[in-house]
Amino acid sequence: MRPFKLVRAADPASAVRTVSASPTTDFLAGGTNLLDLMKEDVLRPAQLVDISRLKLSQIKAANGGVVIGAMASNTDTANHPVIRQSFPLLSQAILAGASGQIRNMATNGGNLLQRTRCPYFYDTSMPCNKRSPNSGCGALEGINRNHAIFGWSEKCVAVFPSDMAIALSALDAVVKVIGADGKSRPIPFADLHRLPGNEPEKDNSLKHGELITEIEIPKNNFADRSYYLKIRDRASYAFALVSVAVAMETKGGVINGQPRIAMGGVAHKPWRAYEAEKFLAGKVASDEHFKLAAEAEMKAAKPLEHNKFKVELGKRAIVRALQMAMSGGKA
């Protein structure tokens, strides 16, 4: 770690003002990804503003939905009675990520802003446009087994690693941020993360210094029919090869309206499987339909040299997650 000045924020507004004013100042919350990257010399902030004590950790039911503080820990969020009862998909997704220790430390805001695990991003001896704009993408022609099959660009083929975000994507969450002007603005979840395009250094649509204060999940009736499936190389404590979050409502074996399906491990952002969703809207919840929906979604996949398997794995994952949602999570 390069030397840095550490200050503690008194309130959200002053934290935002301090970080906004200086491009070399960053927020410090749980620190689980930031310190990791600072030790790797990937991030080199000159100043950190400790926001972990800001009073942004409340979780409360509101209008049938729930409002989750950005500074609440992943553990507290996953175990909150409202979330376990009404939004079990979010609990599952959070609990699929990292380890008990890390979930105790990690905040919700930090989870959504974690950086990619692409080894070319992490290893400063290799090129990476995300870490060092215009140095080239090492993974495009390199070892890209763990990389994107949707929405990548010549500049970046990295994937976004959060599990929690995949569930929030499926749940159509809204993220509230405050900026230097002190005003709060809502960002629909689909607009929070971005595809790499020509600016892979930008993971998301936040301006430097903007702070996530809360995450709102609107009311839904998906609690009986939701599931988070994570496929990985190790049974636990590993990032996803492919993950799928499913949330839907069924009546008499028929899918009520459009189901919500989001995928992790396949793109630079949580990937909403809109093609599959559209196909399934109003259809009988059958294995045959699940398969056709999965095929419809994966048709547009553009795999790289080493991740062709993700197309077939993605199909199977969508089908399996839908089946699990139907069976109430029983294998």
Added chain:
Amino acid sequence: MAEEFDDPFEFELSDDEKALLEDLPGLSEIGESRRKFIAQASAMGLGAVAINLVAQEQLFAGLKEIDELELVPIAEENAVAVKFKVNGIEKSLTLDSRMTLLDALREKLGLTGSKKGCDHGQCGACTVIVDGRRVLSCLTLSAQCEGKSVTTIEGIATGEKLHPIQAAFLKHDGFQCGFCTPGQICSAVALMDEAKNGEASYVTADIRSRGRSMQLSDEEIRERMSGNLCRCGAYPNIVAAVKEVHTGKPANGVAWQFVGEKKEEIDASF
């Protein structure tokens, strides 16, 4: 094929080495820690052999007992003053802002039980308990601990009495090299409370039903302990130890079988 390492045998003890060996103090000079460990060992029903090991280490390292290192004053960069409790004792430190809790414990406070296995939150060897929750001390800045209460492996036992998890690790041989053990034990101790609080895991069958206290299956224990890697492969023994304390009933842990024709034992004394 160069099958094995060459074993060097050319060593003879020099006169200096002989003298050094002869100068070593006897076991009676070990002092407080020996007495402490004898008490613990007796409480555990163990022999005095472990105690001798403590003695031996201190003898051979030529060390006195040290609770806390003498702090060498160094011009700290971006120094921050921080106060927090470690194992119940208030500590006031002035530290480089970069110093992690792990490094502060090990390098400043002489509490070397917490281990630096990876320094990046990927192995769990540095696990400590902060305000009742298990966390990774390698990814925690010391300054973030202001006003908090930290429990390390050195503070898991109560006085001279081992925590049941520690005792169960001994009984079930929940370690080999022992390097991941402090982290495994801190994790397991915190896990007991997580189960009591009814906290869920990824393998919890029904995440929506929320009881106060959970009875954890082996699979639940395995998932919840997965943030603590062990390269020696003590996992089944650790699970048995955790299960025994969690259920309060003896776990089917360490068991082995000898089979096949048994001949007369070799007499090792001749």
Added chain:
Amino acid sequence: MTSTKKFIGEGFDRIDGLLKVTGAARYSTDYPVKDLVHGVLLKSEIASGKIVDIDTTAAEKSPGVLAVITHKNCPKLNERGGVRGGAMLQNPNIDHHGQTIGVVVAETFEQARAASRLIKVSYEKAEAKTDFEKYAANPIPSRNPGSADSVRGDVNAAMAAAEFKVEAVYETPIEHHQPMEPHATIAVWEGEKLTLYNPSQIVNGAQSAAAGALGLKPADVRVITPHIGGGFGSKGGIWSNMILTAVAAKIVKRPVKLALTRQQMFNTVGLRQLNRQTMRLAATKDGKLTAVSHETVTHTAIRDEFIEGCGDCSKIMYDSPNSFISYRHVPMNVILPTFTRGPGKAPGSFALESAIDELAHQLKIDPVEFRLRNEPAKDPSNGKPWSSRKVAECLREGARIFGWNRRKMEPGQNRQGNYLIGYGVGCGTYPARQRDTSANVKLTRSGNDVRAVIELAASDLGTGTHTILAQTAGEVLGVPFPNVTVTIGDSSLPPAAGSVGSVGAASFANAVNDGCVKITDELIAKSAKQFFVRPTAAEMMISENLTEFETRVDAKAPANANDYSVHSFNANFAEVWVNESTGMVKVPRFVAVTAAGRILNPKTSRSQIIGGVIWGIGMALTEESIVEPRYGNFITRTFADYHIPAHLDIGDIETIFINEDDKIVNKMGVKGIGEVGIVGVAGAVANAVFNATGKRVRHLPITPDKLL
């Protein structure tokens, strides 16, 4: 007080356990040393070429920095002094990515690490051999006679004549030892005398490497390593990090602590090389093998050669009149490979045991039965008799306890919900040897209380050395178990073999046994009395009214051991569940049956076997390291990318020992279990995956993508 109790063979708790569960056990970096400063290594960012310039100005001016050591200012060291892998800052040459090219020493770790980021290195790149695929077609033979072709009969003719045969390529990837304790050293100089707190599987080996590299007398180097945080071969040899820590301490005139980062563990301390193994097996219709051929292509370092013996199992496991074993390799710009748990035999047995399974399937013979039909009466490679070989017992008892008879012969027939279930078997072997080891045995008496101190420069990397030696000494001396103090892990003690190649338990325990017998003999000889029943040493101390008595023994391996073929053996039975949708594999149940002579402590032995099985499961399912072919670094460079098994990957593992009374291997009848535990495991798992799914995965690890 004296004792005639039996301690050897009893499942005592580890005597170092209390230290380990309380955090009191000291590993190398845990020693509180005064005036300590911190070092970090600087690593090459290219794979081949040389350093043209290295600008250390900014780093040297950085706060707290005491020294920056590079090839430009490093003192002359002896590069052939016994250190593995070079990288001793003696020249500007770069042989692999991540080669050590400097050391930064500062008052604090943070200062040293931050300063290391300020060093600017200019390189002249040369063509780097980093892509195994590119060179694998044109490998070269070994320089080492031990890796020369081994030929018996005519494999080609047997293959051509055979009705049933298998010819297939099996591949195991680069793997890393990754003990939980990174390699780390505290170096302390007092004048010209050097103390190294350094984890070392061969304590005297570390001493001799330091003395050799630094031009010191061995007597001036003391290595202290009572506890080692795992090693698995990586701490058998000494790598340049230990030497450079000593150099740094000399330069800054203060003790230096230098620990490798986890990332540096991937490219500083050796690895298990990638092994591409072509197997050819032939058999008669009734299941008698007629050919076993095992050809390995691998890679080694640019300057030094290391080839693990993948064909070793194939030489001796099964009887065949025709046999061919060969090694070819490609020198590459990748760090020097080294011994890794079950060296050669672990990856080699995956190839052999898979091919045997394939042939059994082809013959429609049960794989256990097929193995039994090919049991060799004597060592097929050299015609020597076995000192003992209980493979058949391992297979039969294992099959009984596992419930092998429930296995379906045809794959894909056992299903539960979304899971396909399969059973697999795989056998393994590892040589057993005793190496020369010396020990002091010291007795003291106060009243009727007799105590013993055992001293030798042995090591304990989690294997239980402390405990088995206390058991041995206590029983043989007649001293109560708690009255025995075992002092090891210090090079100033009588020299001992290392904890490597499964020689530790046999060498150390036999030396202690010999020493305890010797001291008893000496006490009896000293006495004027006659004895009809041999007294114990403890009884002699009391009856002769002695307060102190000691002896030293220099134990040697039995002279006739070379007349026999001496090995440990095992049979492994795996049950796997393959998730048909996701391709994820779990191993809920495993039975490991081991015939390894006398088991000194079944509790710690069981743990070691379980550890070997878990290593084998990691080899089978999760572990793989990949070299970036363009840059030569590992893409898998942290514990987040290189997956060693976690708790949830491991199910129930049952451990069975076969009673084996081998008086030939050594006096104690000890064969050693550290290595054999992993051998045959990956094959058993892969064979079970085939039985579950009908998919034969010949390229480990079996990750979900390979089962779609």
